[in-house]
Amino acid sequence: MTDAAPVAAAGRQRLTPRLVAIMLYARRSCFPPKRWLALLMPCVGALLFGLLARAIDLPRDRAFANVAAEGIFSLAMPITALIIGDSVLGAEVRAGTFHFTWLTPAPRWQIVVGRWITGSAVAMVTIAPASALAAVVAGSTRSAGAAYVASAVGSVAYIALFIAIGCITRRTAVWALTLVFLVERLLGEALTGIAQLSPTWESRAIFVGLIDNPPARLIRDGIPAGADAVVRLAVVAAAALALAVFRMKRMRLSGASD
Amino acid sequence: MTDHPLPPEAVHGTVPPDQFDPAFVADATVEARDVSVWFGPKVALSELSCSFGAGVSGLLGPNGAGKTTLMRAITGLTRVNEGSVLVEGRNPRTDRQVHHRMALVPEDEAVPPGLTARQFVRYIADLRQVADRSAPDAALGEVGLLDAADRRVDTFSKGMRQRTKIAAALVCDPRVLVLDEPLNGADPVQRAHLIALFRRLGAAGRTVIVSSHVLNEVERMAERVIVLVHGRLAAAGSHRAIRDAMDDTPRHVLVRCDDGRRLGSALVGLAAVTGLTFDPKRDGLVVQTLQARELAAALPRLARDASIRLHEVRPLDDSLESLFRELVR
Structure with a gap:
């Protein structure tokens, strides 16, 4: 027993915080190589939109602003966020591996927030730099910072929304696409109230607020722009995360074969 | 039941009316009362009442009998439509503190991709705040997987995956261990090893609930057997009584x-x-x-x-x- 005591003492070390453990797990397990490849595609799409801006007969900054608004913030960014948001929760629920996490005493908010932080970090190194790079490719280097910020903030809000959807339904992709294209794009175009809560419209507004002399057609009355839009998306993300935590109590977790 | 005289506070402070029912045990840690679970028109469990205490209990029944549903209800994964499930007096669906003391080994082969066996077991240990950093290796050693600890779990055979999940369940030294067909995919040597492990845990006072559709397997593991058929309790008691009934x-x-x-x-x-x-x-x-x-x-x-x-x-x-x-x- 005298020999065992130091061994036992050496075995007892500082606990890894649950939140950190969840983040590390999500990074390792939720993003296998195939998913990184899937993430690469919308990022390449963003770069292609940058190239497309070069073909538009407008000053470089204006051309990129138009293409970024319609292509990057309305298409590439939501799709990337959908892949990420689904990867960190919905895909695991469908695969039948989420219950390994659920069946622990880890607080639900840590499960949700840990995965959201990991997903947001992935967005910071994928679609956000791709959006900035697209500005450089388009010859609008001055817009790169704005594109990065707008894309990052929009993605972070979207990932929170898609995590919440993953807690509500197993068909995350279907409902997420419905939200983005039917609710945000179609209804948001007509109804300012929806646009005010839409990551697509708000990320456009952040971008427009951060660049010099934006095209008039991109300035939309009635929705916050610039820093106000960042705050608005932070509220949207917080509400989505709260919904996800609430819904996680009622999740129906079945096996992969069910 | 004569082996287990019931104390006055047999089940959560009250003497159950069915104290001589073989479906119930004294000092129950897990108790299901009139549990019904249905999925749309399909009834998975119907007014099922039984309890589990220290030792190894076998859940026996043909495919589709409701064994997995009962195990999911016990661990809180499945919501009970009617009745109640209590683990040490707590509702496993709503009280997350239950999961400090309980672990499930699901039948599904699915394991998290991209993790080694050691990383997976350590993850579970971290979420359960296991202070002993050597616990994951000890748990992997317990199931004979220490040599493969640095291999990715998703490359494992079915039997190895099952043992990895058992190691993840054991890492927090649970008082209640729920194992859904844990011997699936295991070779005869591993089976013998795992059966000995479950019996040891049961003898140490843990509540071990093991499901199987193979009577001989359950006989080797569990002294007490609960038989489910079509979501209902068909029989309960020692495996000898079940065997005699079948004979x-x-x-x-x-x-x-x-x-x-x-x-x-x-x-x-x-x-x-x-x-x-x-x-x-x-x-x-x-x-x-x-x-x-x-x-x-x-x-x-x-x-x-x-x-x-x-x-x-x-x-x-x-x-x-x-x-x-x-x-x-």
């Missing part, structure tokens, strides 16, 4: 030989034989018996003595499903 059910055995007429005459004289018909479709004798073991012992001797060559002896209804059906008739 008392009429069985049909097909016997094909080179002289059916002579063998039939000889069989009629056996006490174990309760009926005899010739089945032209199967080209053999169908022997009905209430004592299958005795018949199995007597038949070869009878054939040898009469110089009859046996071609085939096959039980026609010896699947567990048919036996379970008999139990609930």
